[in-house]
Amino acid sequence: MSNKELAVSMNHEQIATLLASHAGLAQDYDHLKTRTDELQTQLDWFKRQLFGTKSERRVSPDESLQLTLGELQQAESETATEPTIKVPGHERRVGPINGNGDEGDLRFDDSVPVEQIILPSGIAADDLNDYEKIGEKKSRHLAQKPGSYFVREFIRSVYKKKAPADAIEDEIYCIPPPWTVLDRSFADVSLLAGLLIDKFRYHLPLYRQHQRMNACGVHVSRGSLTNWVHRTVELLVPVYEAQMKSILSSQVLAMDETPIKAGRKKKNPSGRSKMNTAYFWPLFGDQDEVAFHFAPTRSHSVVFELLDGYAGTLVTDGYEAYKQFAAKNAEVCHAACWVHTRRGFDKALVSDQDLADQALQQIANLYRVEEKIRHLAPEKLQAKRALHSKPIVEGFFEWLRKLQAEQALLPSSPFTKALAYALEREKALKVFLENPAVPLDTNHLERQIRPIAVGRKNWMFCWTEVGARYTGIAHSLLSTCILQGVDPFIYLVDVLQRVETHPAAKVEELTPRLWKEKFAADPIPDCLGSVGCQDGRD
Template sequence: VRPVIKRRDTQTIHCPAAPAGVIDGSRADVSFIAGLITDKFCYHQPLYRQHQRLGDNGIRVSRPWLTQLTHAALALLEPVFTAQLDSIRASRIKAMDETPIKAGRAGPGKMKGGYFWPVYGERDEICFAYHEGRSGKHIAQTLGTDPPPEGAVLLTDGYAAYERYAQKCGLTRAQCWAHSRRKFFEAQSIEPERATQALEMIGQLYAVEQHIREAQLIGEARRAYRLAQAKPMVDRFFDWVDAQFESHGLLPSSPLTTALAYVRERRAALEVYLADPEVPIDTNHLERALRVVPMGRRNWLFCWTEVGAKYVGIAQSLIATCRLHDIDPYAYLVDVLQRVGQHPAADVAQLTPRLWKQHFAANPLRSDLHPRSK
């Protein structure tokens, strides 16, 4: 609300300029933009539902305008996303996976299939890089091809493309025990007795990890405990796997045969965590963080364009990382959307959620519409 005045001496009409917004020329306040993004990507409310809710409350805007606002705001945040991805690339321990997404039209009534490639760094940061397929080249596009830090480890599932990337870049590849366990779980209906044996042995490894968490063991203490307690269990497990093959009682098509072959082929990668205390036993921490994509996908189903999918990845990367660091995503977005345009480009990493919490969370920028305390 701005005053309009008429000068008596010149009879001219004057009005102060509108306050500068985070998006040039837009009538949307930063609080509206941050709320739009938070509702869509944090609480999985598609824009058409938000449009209905706005209309029900007497706010008449067009749906294309809401889409334009979302894209424009996330374009402002792309350098922050890039800085966070650089931080993850510099991590010694990284976990990576891929999850499908429909993005872009392939024809009338058909959508193209693409993939998010979530990667999780050792500083509790996650980025969802979008690529158009599941080819191994997208691993290099996401993680880069620069020499990795000394002793770097890439923790993944059993997809062979990760092994090729690790060999090419000189990484140690670790594999996830949860994915191995899943193979035996799926075999229970066909081979209940032996599949249950495998699950019980793997469960003992998880009991060791639970004790480590409860005792808060770190560093060399964690490594020594794993070698003393878990390594003998792992050796017995693989001895049991070899014995199952030697018994000649398995059909090649049996799910249990598939599970046994899966773990035996990947033994070296499954044992990496025993000697490296910083490597988790599985990728469950990544699976929990990437859950926002399947949850959102059930609501908004697909992205109209590949560019839209890229912006979904940017939003989910920053919001999911906010959750990992106990940051309110709305407060973060209100601050960073105002700050990013004036912040030195060389220091853009300070606006990633992890560093923002250190530098700005104590006194965040608010909207001009934010209620002032008396």
């Protein structure tokens, strides 16, 4: 029987049943196709993470398209010319020296010790009288010694006062032992500073430092190293708190959060326990200071407690806690991060490449403008943003709204999610147009989070929440030292010797920013027990 004959023989009820079945199958097909597209998008993203580049940087193929802002700056190209030497008849170019000549590629400053080794002449002793020395040639090799540790031995003379023969007791005199940063400890201040820098700046866990000490012939228990680090950071807590207070007084404050394993959960029935997932909440002030606040949770309450009383502009990613805090505090203006907005469109490249490319290109145009004007004075910067950045931003959001109105995109596609993310934060993304002090993104803060991420791959976790808090304090001061151009070792050696006797009302002077102004020119040296240092301090 043909399909036509079959259709004629069917009653209305049967036809309705078939149509309903067809509609159901079509709906199932659409659902499965949508799900397949989602899974394919996820698969493409995972493949990119595993085998592709993780950088979000995009280089325009045509640099001539870069905006000039109406101010063509034709900088004269400085062409590096190779040095020349004159030889009979012509000049000859001198190529780079490979390190075996008088001036190699090795560069170092005066603080690096140089060990000179005089090599034999290669001339037989009987023939030396036949030669005249006319100069020297030097070859420099960069060398290394195993971890450098040494013992400072302080020798104190003991005197007995001369007394008559019939004296009952001899009077003995000896100066007290040299002062130490940690009471009843043989750890020198230089060692304490080195422990903190190796662990928190160079991500060298204490067990590796302990192994290095043993290899160098120094036998100290690993528990002593942990104790020294904790006691040392305890001394720096008032300095950290003063720095946090300074940061929270900033007119523009960047904030983020990053996870860390800290503390152990209760054992499950099998007798095993896992590490808790806690968080560092980094804050970056407008005077190049950063602080890493530790909290055992990512709860919204952390933001409300930490920023209680804050007034100014808060620059963050899209985490809802920041938006809610700004909504409930009239004196807080919330600015969103353009890099986090851009990241959504970058992820959409695997599914909607053409549209994602257009979005990324418009955001790139915005950053090209910012790159050219970021060093201008605030008034000029705001004027340039209004003239050049604002049209780009307005055009970008108008384009997004047009795409949203067309409803031609799948609701679950990465591009649709990125579009919704941007439109939801349109007001916050435009804040930088009205305030020249507000940056486009939180990249300056994320750069300070990188040491935490690198450290996690080395020391893995913090055994206790107290240890995690101390980790945040150490990172806060060391990272701020780098931002302020302060040598962390010199800073720690000075502050650790100064902090207990410095007036508590002026503890902010010991933060890296103010220490640089007040004490950097004449820091307390690493000279415990040396001539001129009475109790370890000037």
